[in-house]
Amino acid sequence: MTDLTTLTLASLRDGLAKKEFTAAEATSAYLERAEASGPLNAYVRLTAEKAREQAKASDERIGKGEGRPLEGVPLGIKDLFCTDGIPTNASSKILEGFTPTYESTVSGNLKRDGAVFLGKLNLDEFAMGSSNETSAHGPVINPWRREGQDTKLSPGGSSGGSAAAVAARLCAGATATDTGGSIRQPAALTGTVGIKPTYGRCSRFGIVAFASSLDQAGPIARDVRDAAIMLTSMASYDPKDSTSIDRPVPDYEKALAGGVKGLKIGIPKEYRLDGMPSEIDALWQKGADLLKEQGAEIVEVSLPLTKYALPVYYIVAPAEASSNLARYDGVRYGQRVHDDDINELYAKTRGEGFGAEVKRRLMIGTYVLSAGYYDAYYLRAQRVRKKIADELAAVFEGVDLLLTPSSPSSAFGLGEKSSDPIEMYLNDVFTVTANLAGVPGVSVPAGLDGQGLPLGLQLVAPAFGEEVMLRGAAALEEAIGFDAQPTEWWKS
């Protein structure tokens, strides 16, 4: 029998529906692989018993002809999504021992459609990081290595566990979240596809909050079709999230076949950064050429405010985080460090429970919101944000999509960027504008660099332009024909 973990999510789904194999077999195959993936540190928790029960129930449904859209498909869930009865820790010490009594809407939607959950995936603490090194569980290791070397590389972050698990075939697809690039950057660094949808397309209910005006859930999967299938299930209108948008969810898989003929695709000239590796520039040009060959019109566009997007982000996101994370006070959930004085109890609990990067961001957030600085920093940032969003909207008057690189480098070594916070923050330079403006973006594998590491290209669309964006992504994917796989060094 073929190794079921080599099938794409779409093929697995179709084979299950045709009873070519069972959900129990597929789940066992993935669990076996996941159990033998220790060196990657992608899973923080496998829920094997529950997964086998779910698979059995799926097989019964398929047997009765009652299969649902994702019936029996084994997925991994980023440990930022609350899962009913399964511990959810956001890779933070402060949430040790927390077991939600409810299900996030996104994971609930996937369950409703029949998916099997294999376990919870590692991430940067509270999704704050671009390398997975801030996780209380230790970093995830990228399945990809530089050719001929055994240096441990980062899979990117914050959805590093999701990206590594998909790249190493430890699940058929994974949920992820993106606040400044946390889906698209790790997807780029692991040769996978990641979609950050329009803000409000997926409900935030039950996702541990980081920066509420920027957070958005999306899939990481092996190809564009798989990601589109997952997004169709994940997206919904949800009265439990007041920023969720009441708008019908299209079948994104059906949008893929459209091609790019007649589409106008913009190349923002300000994204050509000084010191960017020439290989990235070359792949970017190649991506544009391939789209042009298929009938798209390529035009240069200008987004002069691009350089201000990251500084805006590093005011807005920490400010919202400092407010959101005020809830971790040692009273209602998670860890508590006791003191007879309530203020000391709060401070000691938070001092013990949060890691260095989370503390750094909470300090920045508290500072920019404090008396005397609110106008100079926070309010100014929100006004610059508006200008950036308006500038992007104006460009979208003239083009259907933007094509950019996904990240400024391929996968980097552990510790290589963690000594300088700003250098780490620059990882999101190409992705963060989409979060500030609330528009969708997708990262597609573009090829390998000279070291044999994957690089990604990003397509960005106007709000609710997912269908045209995925048409572009599917066309790009087909033209590039990326089929490289990491060698399986982690299997002992």
Place this chain on the structure above:
Amino acid sequence: MSLDEATVRKVAKLARIAMSDEEITPLIGELNGIIDWIEQLQEVDIDGVEAMTSSVDVALPMRADTLTHDETGGGKPGEIVANAPKTEDHFFIVPKVVE
């Protein structure tokens, strides 16, 4: 703008994060580095620009002002306190705050 040690300690107090001297010292440099980098926003002309409050142009939805017994409403005191470090009869227990 430069953050001195006293300011960093004050911000830590406002954020309710207990920090040792070993943590405070490197933070002074790191926070100043980040704030200096953010400072470039001062050069953007924002005259007449309103602050962004929502990235998607929709009005907040309204709902009937009724108590519903689902995840958004009441009726689940056991679940509410299920993860608390210390509880009694569905109350959160904290140190005495009023003498």
